[in-house]
Amino acid sequence: MSTFDTIREMIVEQFQLDPALVTPEATLESLKIDSLATVEFMFLLEDKYKFEATSEQVELRTVQDLVNEIDRLLAAQRAAQAAQKDTA
Amino acid sequence: MKRVVVTGLGIMSPCGNDPASFFANLIAGRSGIGRHSRTFPEDTTRWLTGEVPPFATDGFTPMRLGTLDRTTLIALLTARQAIADARLAVPDKSRAAVYWGTGLGGAGTMEQSYRQTLGNPATARVKPTTVVMTMNNAAASEISLDTGFTGPAYTYSIACASAAIGIGEALRAIRNGYCDCAIAGGADSLLTLGSLKAWQALQTLAREDAAHPETSCRPFAADRSGFVLGEGAGAVVLEEAGAARARGATIYAELVGFGSTSDASHITKPSVDGQARAMRMALDDAALAPQDIGYINAHGTATSTGDLVETQAIKAAFGATAMHIPVSSTKALHGHLMGATGAVEFIAAVKALQENIVPPTAHLHKPDPACDLDYVPNQARRTGSLRAVMSNSFAFGGNNAVLIATRFN
Numbered sequence: 001m002s003t004f005d006t007i008r009e010m011i012v013e014q015f016q017l018d019p020a021l022v023t024p025e026a027t028l029e030s031l032k033i034d035s036l037a038t039v040e041f042m043f044l045l046e047d048k049y050k051f052e053a054t055s056e057q058v059e060l061r062t063v064q065d066l067v068n069e070i071d072r073l074l075a076a077q078r079a080a081q082a083a084q085k086d087t088a
Numbered sequence: 089m090k091r092v093v094v095t096g097l098g099i100m101s102p103c104g105n106d107p108a109s110f111f112a113n114l115i116a117g118r119s120g121i122g123r124h125s126r127t128f129p130e131d132t133t134r135w136l137t138g139e140v141p142p143f144a145t146d147g148f149t150p151m152r153l154g155t156l157d158r159t160t161l162i163a164l165l166t167a168r169q170a171i172a173d174a175r176l177a178v179p180d181k182s183r184a185a186v187y188w189g190t191g192l193g194g195a196g197t198m199e200q201s202y203r204q205t206l207g208n209p210a211t212a213r214v215k216p217t218t219v220v221m222t223m224n225n226a227a228a229s230e231i232s233l234d235t236g237f238t239g240p241a242y243t244y245s246i247a248c249a250s251a252a253i254g255i256g257e258a259l260r261a262i263r264n265g266y267c268d269c270a271i272a273g274g275a276d277s278l279l280t281l282g283s284l285k286a287w288q289a290l291q292t293l294a295r296e297d298a299a300h301p302e303t304s305c306r307p308f309a310a311d312r313s314g315f316v317l318g319e320g321a322g323a324v325v326l327e328e329a330g331a332a333r334a335r336g337a338t339i340y341a342e343l344v345g346f347g348s349t350s351d352a353s354h355i356t357k358p359s360v361d362g363q364a365r366a367m368r369m370a371l372d373d374a375a376l377a378p379q380d381i382g383y384i385n386a387h388g389t390a391t392s393t394g395d396l397v398e399t400q401a402i403k404a405a406f407g408a409t410a411m412h413i414p415v416s417s418t419k420a421l422h423g424h425l426m427g428a429t430g431a432v433e434f435i436a437a438v439k440a441l442q443e444n445i446v447p448p449t450a451h452l453h454k455p456d457p458a459c460d461l462d463y464v465p466n467q468a469r470r471t472g473s474l475r476a477v478m479s480n481s482f483a484f485g486g487n488n489a490v491l492i493a494t495r496f497n
Contacts, residue, residue: 046213
């Protein structure tokens with residue numbers, strides 16, 4: 001499942017939304033996901049993807065922004081793991 | 089001064105999740121106390137508690153449920169019940185207020201955040217909404233958000249008197265024209281391991297009756313040994329009487345008296361003088377005489393000192409009349425609901441007034457000679473037409489609150 005598919009499924013479940021509304025271009029505002037809910041949702045995504053907590057503030061406006069942020073964090077995590085393996 | 093009436097009731101409690109079934113259970117002497125439905129991760133004890141029975145959360149998304157502490161959730165649902173019961177129509181929401189009580193707000197969320205954090209603070213992850221779930225004013229604020237009431241939304245955190253003081257302060261606000269109507273009451277859900285352990289350490293929890301755990305709380309009895317910690321919420325809609333009558337509201341009672349005092353003597357040991365002054369202040373506020381009161385819902389926590397002091401305080405406030413007034417503690421059945429208890433018990437008193445039937449003090453089989461009032465032991469009692477009822481709430485810290493309601497004429 002792509003990152004987008006996973007995130008869409010979680011948005012639909014958590015916010016009880018019509019899946020058709022959850023497109024990459026959809027703004028979080030149009031889905032009535034405010035900044036507080038976005039932070040809480042990112043926390044659930046961190047759980048899902050087993051990220052370390054991040055306190056960086058990234059502007060997340062659309063569903064695609066969420067996808068990009070998760071992909072970026074996943075790539076960073078993979079790079080960190082690879083670096084650890086090399087030093088070991 | 090404006091008159092204030094009660095036009096809506098809401099309850100979630102160990103004895104039922106609506107006022108009618110709650111009161112029916114009190115009258116039948118059915119206990120809501122039992123073994124806690126789950127154990128805690130760090131402890132295998134099946135604590136004795138009073139839990140709110142399972143309830144529906146239709147209309148709440150998983151995200152929303154995940155960001156409301158249980159105290160706030162039951163507060164919100166109970167406030168909705170009361171507003172629906174009142175069929176409240178608020179022409180000007182800026183004139184509508186929230187007066188809410190809670191002892192420890194989001195205690196469950198706070199404990200969960202400690203659980204997540206303290207083991208490994210360096211890598212711990214805590215829910216981002218922990219702050220807004222934990223703050224003591226979360227329930228009042230969520231009720232304001234839910235109703236759209238834009239008058240004041242106040243939180244009173246005065247231990248076991250929180251909800252009673254919330255209701256009393258709402259009475260004063262409407263009387264004096266600061267608002268036209270209010271949702272008032274309180275909620276607490278402190279059935280967390282840390283909280284149970286703390287109450288246990290203070291030696292206030294009832295000794296468990298192994299054969300009949302549901303009877304462990306025995307107010308005013310010789311074999312009383314403390315209370316059972318419960319959770320719950322109680323809410324009333326209060327309105328200026330003229331407006332309520334004009335809109336054709338069902339009026340359950342008139343809220344006529346509020347007394348509030350402090351003992352200034354000890355942080356836990358109650359004072360006869362402080363409690364008696366609060367009762368007399370409520371009688372004066374209501375312009376009623378002791379003999380007008382037909383029922384007292386006692387604070388009655390079943391601690392050895394608390395019940396004795398309340399008995400003496402009732403005698404000090406009512407004089408010879410004290411011996412003729414039915415007094416009961418419904419905590420025997422629903423447990424001690426802390427920040428909610430003043431509202432839940434005030435509603436019990438209002439229901440008694442409405443139905444002319446006084447709920448019993450359950451599990452009172454061994455009288456204590458030092459507690460010699462008429463406690464309505466074990467059996468509910470039909471009365472003649474009740475004119476006025478009193479509800480007592482006395483908090484740790486030495487803060488006393490007394491409410492009086494009458495039939496509305």
